Amino acid sequence: MTADVTTSLTAPDTGKLVLPSYERPAGLHPPLDFEGYRSTKLRHPKQPLVLLPHRLTEVTGPLLGDQLIAATDSDLTTQHDGEPQGQRIIVAGRVLDSDGRPVPDTLVEIWQTNAGGRYRHWREHHPAPLDPNFDGIGRAITDAAGRYRFITIQPGAYPWGNHPNAWRPAHIHFSLFGRAFTQRLVTQMYFPGDPLLPLDPIFNSVSDAKARQRMVAGFDMELTQPEWALGYTWDIVLRGRGATVFE
């Protein structure tokens, strides 16, 4: 733990350590039990949640350093001998706090299907082909301006058995780690204009229309590279009125 972190955790009036805890804000994030999303019934807590304040161990435990992240970790198209099938895309944005300040040194991890809508996972049932050149897993560390950037393939829609003819809209799963491994946020990024969005119970489990839109990336012509890849911009806001919705 560095002296800077200790100082920032000290209450100015008493000089005592104040360790952060993260209560789930009411109203913004999807309910833990949502009727339209069938399997939430099986795994939502049945008892009231108990808030456990972080102790020094959780807050100051080991962190991933950027030296552990290789360049190919954020380029999902160069992790194998050949290039994966599908539309090449760039997904980039910033991680921001509630005041719009950039959040540097945050581990951002993504996972997604291949172009045919299939995950590389032993429980995957979708009869779309696996792509030998695509794992669908990436990670990056935000830079000093809070920026992350991935090169990947446009994911496909996939059936998920929640209800008759249920298809998930194309999406990329995101996980963010904060100051410690206990500070983890998980969410999904969607693509603009997807006709499956109005039909998706997971997307629509977020009741606020503006908050739903904050899960949809913007097509970005400036990020788009000629003759090479489409660009999508998606900023992740950790809290406040413009907060990104987390699962």
Ligand SMILES: [Fe+2]
């Ligand atoms: Fe998914």
